[in-house]
Amino acid sequence: MKGLLYYNRGDLRFSEEVPEPKVVNDNDVKIKVAYCGICGTDLHEYLEGPIFFPKAGKKDKISGFELPLCPGHEMSGVVVEVGDKVTHVKKGDHVVIEATSHCSDKARYKETMKQGLPFCSACKAGKPNICKDLNFLGLGTGSGGFGQYVVYGSDHVLKLPEFVPLDTAALVEPISVAWHAVEQANFKPGQTALVIGGGPIGLASILALKGHKASRIVCSEPALMRRQFAERLGAEVFNPMEHKDTVGDLKALVPETEGFDAAFDCSGIPITFQTSIDALGHGGIAVNVAIWADKPIQYNPMSLTYQEKLATGSMGYVVKDFAEVIEAIANGLIPLESVRVLITGKVSAQDTVEKGFNELINHKESNVKILVTPNGEQL
Ligand SMILES: [Zn+2]
Numbered sequence: 001m002k003g004l005l006y007y008n009r010g011d012l013r014f015s016e017e018v019p020e021p022k023v024v025n026d027n028d029v030k031i032k033v034a035y036c037g038i039c040g041t042d043l044h045e046y047l048e049g050p051i052f053f054p055k056a057g058k059k060d061k062i063s064g065f066e067l068p069l070c071p072g073h074e075m076s077g078v079v080v081e082v083g084d085k086v087t088h089v090k091k092g093d094h095v096v097i098e099a100t101s102h103c104s105d106k107a108r109y110k111e112t113m114k115q116g117l118p119f120c121s122a123c124k125a126g127k128p129n130i131c132k133d134l135n136f137l138g139l140g141t142g143s144g145g146f147g148q149y150v151v152y153g154s155d156h157v158l159k160l161p162e163f164v165p166l167d168t169a170a171l172v173e174p175i176s177v178a179w180h181a182v183e184q185a186n187f188k189p190g191q192t193a194l195v196i197g198g199g200p201i202g203l204a205s206i207l208a209l210k211g212h213k214a215s216r217i218v219c220s221e222p223a224l225m226r227r228q229f230a231e232r233l234g235a236e237v238f239n240p241m242e243h244k245d246t247v248g249d250l251k252a253l254v255p256e257t258e259g260f261d262a263a264f265d266c267s268g269i270p271i272t273f274q275t276s277i278d279a280l281g282h283g284g285i286a287v288n289v290a291i292w293a294d295k296p297i298q299y300n301p302m303s304l305t306y307q308e309k310l311a312t313g314s315m316g317y318v319v320k321d322f323a324e325v326i327e328a329i330a331n332g333l334i335p336l337e338s339v340r341v342l343i344t345g346k347v348s349a350q351d352t353v354e355k356g357f358n359e360l361i362n363h364k365e366s367n368v369k370i371l372v373t374p375n376g377e378q379l
């Protein structure tokens with residue numbers, strides 16, 4: 001089939017001979033990919049990887065597959081074939097894929113199934129998103145959405161309501177990342193939230209907070225174009241470069257609670273991490289959504305202690321997050337028009353490196369999400 005193959009850092013090639021995945025298990029679902037978003041993680045794999053992808057000569061922990069592999073994990077598409085035991089979706093259904101892979105997925109790949117590996121403690125506890133071997137379809141586990149077809153277990157496949165167009169549906173994945181983070185903040189309707197950073201995940205966080213009925217959403221972001229995107233989604237915006245006392249001025253926006261109920265660091269630099277804690281009211285929860293380089297930073301532990309604040313992190317998503325995002329789109333809490341604002345481009349598989357990856361790397365602020373169309377444009 002046609003698609004992209006990731007060989008190594010800086011080496012992503014279009015090919016007409018990408019191996020087409022096949023239905024081999026009785027719970028497999030084969031999907032013709034409509035749209036697949038290019039994620040920051042894909043850019044990291046291209047510029048600095050392999051990170052999730054196995055290193056040259058190594059095998060993926062879940063699937064046992066080796067490079068080259070087809071990337072792409074933010075997919076929507078149409079079911080074309082199902083295994084014998086699949087009942088909740090059928091041929092012709094429009095679907096999205098929850099792309100994590102974890103202990104329960106090892107059984108899908110014969111080689112690791114023979115090893116009879118036990119589930120890890122996180123998977124046993126019903127938290128497969130923090131599985132010790134966590135990976136994603138399209139980042140090492142199986143062939144991803146930058147190819148014409150994907151095959152994955154039916155437990156990862158969610159049916160879409162008919163009125164949701166397939167291009168907009170490709171955004172369910174990044175919004176689910178943000179949805180999980182909002183759940184990690186134990187967020188209640190009517191609470192106030194600070195989103196630090198207006199990149200793709202910061203903007204998705206604004207939508208996830210709307211879905212949780214936040215009373216105030218403030219997005220702090222220095223870049224004008226990103227603030228404009230945040231405003232179009234309905235957030236109040238704050239330019240930290242225009243304030244001497246950033247924390248004091250942020251807290252002054254929510255005088256009732258003397259700080260926000262929850263804060264989401266979607267930037268991932270030391271100052272934003274500290275601000276995400278300092279701008280909270282007492283008992284507030286700061287969630288790190290950003291992916292950091294693997295090295296420590298300094299912060300002040302007493303900034304948590306004095307007001308019994310919490311700092312936590314959010315990793316990926318679970319199927320429930322996808323289901324709740326689809327429901328929030330269906331009931332209008334997350335308006336379709338707002339989701340559509342995040343789509344800033346569509347490219348063919350052939351043009352993905354030049355007009356997708358390079359465009360996102362070189363014109364960061366004017367882009368949010370570029371969708372790849374491995375089977376050509378379809379609506
Ligand atoms: Zn992603």
Ligand SMILES: [Zn+2]
Pocket residue numbers: 102103104119120121122123124128130131132133
């Ligand atoms: Zn596990």
